[in-house]
Amino acid sequence: MSFPYQLKTTADYKAAYEKSVQDPEGFWSEIASHFTWRKKWDTVLNWDFKKPTIEWFKGGKLNITENCIDRHLEKLGNKPAIIWEPNDPGEHHRVITYRDLHHKVVQFANVLRNNGVKKGDRVCIYMGMVPELAIAVLAAARIGAIHSVIFGGFSAQSIADRLQDAKAEFIVTCDGAYRGNKEIPLKSVIDDALVQCPFVKRVIVLTRTRTPISMIKGRDLWWEDEIRLVETQGSPDCPAEEMDAEDMLFILYTSGSTGKPKGVVHTVGGYMVYTNYSFVNVFQYQPGDVHFCTADIGWITGHSYIVYGPLSAGATSLMFEGVPTWPDAGRFWEIVDKYKVNILYTAPTAIRSLMGFGLEPLKNRDLSSLRVLGTVGEPINEEAWAWYDENIGKKKCPIVDTWWQTETGGILISNIAGVTPAKPTFATLPLPGVQPILVDENGKEVEGNGVSGNLCIKFPWPGMLRTTYGDHERARQNYFATYENLYFTGDGCLRDEDGNYRITGRVDDVLNVSGHRIGTAEVENAINMHTGVVESAVVGYPHDIKGQGIYAYVIFQGHQGDDELTRKDIMSTVSRIIGPIAKPDKIQFVSGLPKTRSGKIMRRILRKIAEGETSNLGDTSTLLDPGVVDEIKNGKL
Known part of the structure; x- marks a missing residue:
């Protein structure tokens, strides 16, 4: 199967990007025409971020399978x-x-x-x-x-x-x-x-x-x-x-900054076109390639890059049931060798974890079939990037550092393997059709290069979410209400002198643990259900393997004989209510939390303490009880 829309050179990328901004409807219409439709669409795009309304290829009839x-x-x-x-x-x-x-x-x-x-x-x-x-x-x-x-x-x-x-x-x-x-x-x-x-x-x-x-x-x-x-x-x-392009394809639940998970809705036509386009281009898929995405289909990465993206391109998709470290830490490399994998797409967490086992597990493994490496889920640190490049790619495989979300349906910002330049720790440039913008807290655009701000997207792309299931207002509040006429990603971002984007982490109350988003409110709700817990506050802190760890400050009243046992009880409560993935890495018992006079917990202070930065906590005089901060600092785990 050939892909007339596959970008082969930097010039191709620039031309496609230019066209996608000047004439988005013509651009996406041309790409969509390469798929099987029972009836062509009536309108390419209808959108209004205020409501929000996003419709692509409306009236087009198809079935994704x-x-x-x-x-x-x-x-x-x-x-x-x-x-x-x-x-x-x-x-x-x-x-x-x-x-x-x-x-x-x-x-x-x-x-x-x-x-x-x-x-x-x-x-x-x-x-x-x-x-x-x-x-x-x-x-x-x-x-x-x-x-x-x-x-x-x-x-x-x-x-x-x-x-x-x-x-x-x-x-x-x-x-x-x-x-x-x-x-x-x-x-x-x-x-x-x-x-x-x-x-x-x-x-x-x-x-x-x-x-x-x-x-x-x-x-x-x-x-x-x-x-x-x-x-x-x-x-x-x-x-x-027969489905309309805008009929629902799936609901995928993701953690939000409030306790209740939200059901992100993707529809048939736009999602299909976008996952295929991003798969074929970012990974530079060649017919005959074996593509190994190590994610679980329970997450969006598995939906888009194990199932729909590769299969719509006629690719061979490798699915793995197990984990990278069992029965030993050479499992991924054994699989690459056994099936002559060409594209390997995994998470920085997995890479950091495997780095810890040294080079022994790589011995006698032939990785020469690899052509493209990719990372997903969180920004990759320079040390892990260099290890991946040197030991897995043998400095011959481009590494695509892909940034995207459950809500975006597919990759939005990434270098294109071997076509556009990579820069370690940077997702680099937006894909054609994706129009990022950085804004300050007030929603004012931060222009030029060498700047940072909150990452938003100012124009729709076919793979974006349409609503949150059963609660359209929640979709509006979460993604479209923060800044007028913009989709807000919730991520902070830096744009370097060459216009490359680097994601600097969440700016809302959502943690990125091993590439999975977990809302702090959701974890706090689970901790607070334990009988002896009065109140809790959860923040993220840097973790060598997971990227971000979960640090919980807990006010506990009731029978507390053994701190360690109580910690295990609380962890077991969180596991039962959310799942083991959300278990706190550290639980510090405190007598109070830093609150403003209006009762708002100052998570900024707690985050700094968890990160080990105890000297520069900013102004604490406005707190209800400033003394509680010293107690928390002295008890830091």
Whole structure:
């Protein structure tokens, strides 16, 4: 498959960028014309950031799975679409060709239909990293159902919150999942969540770990039995449902600065065009490449760059069930060697963690197939960049440092592999169609180069979120109300003398832990549910591996015999309510928190103390009780 819109030179990039700003509708219309549409769109773009309204290719009719699978069958039918590497290196891997994938997606789409799933219904998917996760996602999209994937590390309470918000009546899960040397009891976590969700009609369960589980008559069904039933019906075809470009494709929940997670909504047409365009260009995908994105499909990176971006381009996408350090720290390199991976896309957290094991795990591993390296999730520090460049890329592979968010659908700012220059720790330049702007606190544009400010985008791109599910006002408040007529990313940013962008971190109350966004309010709510906790405040601090760690200041009253045990109890509460990913790294017990007279916690002071900066805390005279600051400083962990 050739891509007339693939940029090959810096001049190509400059020309495409110029056109995308001068004539965005003509630019995106031309790119969209290379996909399979049943009917062309009526209008390319309709937008108003005040409401907000964002519509791309409205009136265009299509189905994203025809673009990810059906259109490749004639020429690429026998080509691997998904290569699956299991958690246990001793277990047999699986190769699923485009023809196999078509067959399996059609089968499972019929399973969903047999169980009453219709266009517009929400299907929640809570599975380990097995190929059936991708199959379930595509099967839902094929029949026009809206998928909502929940990462397999979330707790029962987190799942219940998401099910209730999406009013999802259908669930697809596994008996359990393997993750390194751990077995995660997915079905029993779902069972705990469903105590609060009596509206759920069906739970379809794939066998993976053979963990004993409870199966409730009339509600719970085995995936394998349902597939057999479709086969006895003669394996009927399942023509793809016709969708409007602006119909919902999926909801993906992300942490916000308030406690409740918000359901980011992406639609069919614009998301498809943008993930494909960004995949083909940023990674400079060449037909035949094996693309290994190490993310989990429970996060946006997996949606966009394991499933939809690569498959819409007819690529081979490698899916890995396990973790980079099990059974040893050479696992990624073993996979690269085994499958001759060409593009490796991973997180700075993983790189920093693997650096700690030295070069021994790289011995006898042939990494010569690698052509492009990428990082995602958080800004990469210079030391990790240099290690990745030298030891993994052998200084021959461009590293793309990609900046984007759940809400953006795809990569917005990144160098283009081998086409535009890289600069360590900088995401560098915006992709064509993306118009960044830096503003100060008052929303006034910070012009010129060698400046910093809050990063906003002033014009829509096809992959951007359309709303937050069931609560449009929340989308407006979160992303469009801070600065007039701008999409606010929540990130601070520096623009160097050459116009390169470097993300400097969140400017709102959201932490970036191992590349995953976690709202401080969400963690505080969970800590405050522990019986002895009166109040808490959570901030981020620099962490060698995770980028940001979670530091919690806790006022505790009640029986506190052993501080260490109490800390473990609080961590266990957070794990149960949100999931292990949100556990605080440090918990400091305090008698009070620095508050203004109006009762607002001064997190700025707490953040500085957590970062180890105790001399320059600014003016504390306006605090209700300035003495509390010295006590906190002296008790710092």
